[in-house]
Amino acid sequence: MQHDIDLAPFNTLALPGKAARYRRITEAVQLTDPALASEPRFVLGGGSNLVLTGDVERLVLHMAIPGRRLLREDADAVYVEAGAGENWHDFVQWTLAQGWPGLENLSLIPGTVGAAPVQNIGAYGLEVGERLFAVNAWDFEKKAFFAVDRENCRFSYRDSLFKQQGWHLDGRVAIASVVFRLPRAWQPNVAYADLQQELAGAGIAAPTPRQIADAVVAVRRRKLPDPAQLPNAGSFFQNPLVDRNRAEALKARYPALPSYAQPDGRVKLAAGWLIEQAGWKGKSLGPVGMYEKQALVLVNRGGACGVDVERTMAAVQAAVRERFAVDLVAEPVFL
Ligand code: EPU
Numbered sequence: 003m004q005h006d007i008d009l010a011p012f013n014t015l016a017l018p019g020k021a022a023r024y025r026r027i028t029e030a031v032q033l034t035d036p037a038l039a040s041e042p043r044f045v046l047g048g049g050s051n052l053v054l055t056g057d058v059e060r061l062v063l064h065m066a067i068p069g070r071r072l073l074r075e076d077a078d079a080v081y082v083e084a085g086a087g088e089n090w091h092d093f094v095q096w097t098l099a100q101g102w103p104g105l106e107n108l109s110l111i112p113g114t115v116g117a118a119p120v121q122n123i124g125a126y127g128l129e130v131g132e133r134l135f136a137v138n139a140w141d142f143e144k145k146a147f148f149a150v151d152r153e154n155c156r157f158s159y160r161d162s163l164f165k166q167q168g169w170h171l172d173g174r175v176a177i178a179s180v181v182f183r184l185p186r187a188w189q190p191n192v193a194y195a196d197l198q199q200e201l202a203g204a205g206i207a208a209p210t211p212r213q214i215a216d217a218v219v220a221v222r223r224r225k226l227p228d229p230a231q232l233p234n235a236g237s238f239f240q241n242p243l244v245d246r247n248r249a250e251a252l253k254a255r256y257p258a259l260p261s262y263a264q265p266d267g268r269v270k271l272a273a274g275w276l277i278e279q280a281g282w283k284g285k286s287l288g289p290v291g292m293y294e295k296q297a298l299v300l301v302n303r304g305g306a307c308g309v310d311v312e313r314t315m316a317a318v319q320a321a322v323r324e325r326f327a328v329d330l331v332a333e334p335v336f337l
Pocket of ligand 1: 124125126127194196225235236237238239240241260272273274275276278283295296297298333
């Protein structure tokens with residue numbers, strides 16, 4: 003157990019805050035320590051989806067369990083397991099190097115393997131839930147490890163079982179490892195417009211998994227700021243899901259509004275477009291603003307604290323609500 007640990011290096015928005023008590027978890031068995039179950043906890047991964055609003059009273063468990071291995075393989079797929087603390091991008095690159103494609107569209111997403119299923123990370127036409135086989139986690143209340151298979155993870159857009167009340171946010175469970183199922187029958191998934199353009203620009207008609215990964219990395223580097231250079235937490239708001247009537251009314255008024263019909267009948271709107279039209283692209287309030295190349299990304303221009311983030315967030319939400327009557331929901335967790 004460590005005390006008064008500075009959490010600024012452990013959140014990609016680089017917000018200040020100290021953990022009164024902090025413990026680094028490097029082996030799953032450490033989760034079974036009864037001392038951890040007896041007090042309020044927060045389970046921290048890569049800190050890339052986190053708004054730190056100040057000092058943290060709860061015990062911070064920093065998930066750093068390493069390891070990646072081929073679990074088994076059959077005629078249809080390989081099953082790969084990775085520890086919760088593995089860096090997501092490094093893990094994806096490792097699977098590609100082993101000759102196991104399937105995760106290439108999710109290259110360069112910041113964060114850890116253990117955090118990936120919580121909000122069902124997704125980009126460039128793929129969500130992690132589509133490649134996930136099972137999640138292994140510790141339940142601090144039941145004092146037992148348990149496994150959840152894909153069907154029971156209840157994955158949807160930026161959502162899963164793990165986000166249910168009392169679970170991740172309240173530190174009831176900690177994901178120890180994740181098993182992925184990577185089908186042998188690989189097909190390129192290049193329908194996403196940015197990705198298609200990137201490959202076409204490079205003159206690649208039949209891309210390999212590696213080429214798709216490289217294209218995703220190139221697009222991301224161009225559009226999204228590197229947290230090491232300009233602290234941020236990726237997309238700060240979820241793309242809003244509205245019902246079809248509402249989407250049609252908005253489209254009639256704003257024909258350029260990007261919208262994507264969902265299988266459930268709802269329509270996903272591009273929050274970045276709404277924010278840009280509301281005048282917030284590249285605009286700041288104090289030290290916190292919306293990025294000039296991607297209006298959905300909130301950036302800390304230096305020296306911001308949690309309150310500054312909350313202030314800019316509220317101003318952006320108010321501007322979008324006033325102009326479009328759409329409510330934007332923040333993507334990160336607030337601690
Ligand atoms: N757009 C604008 N102005 C902007 C930003 C975007 O008009 O400032 C328009 C774009 O022109 C495009 C549409 O909005 O027509 C969508 O933009 P983009 O393709 O950049 O993706 P996004 O919807 O803004 C989502 C994810 C990203 C993911 C990309 C690519 C969410 C909240 N965000 O962003 O995920 O990388 O798609 O798949 O779903 C993240 O969650 O942290 C993240 C980066």
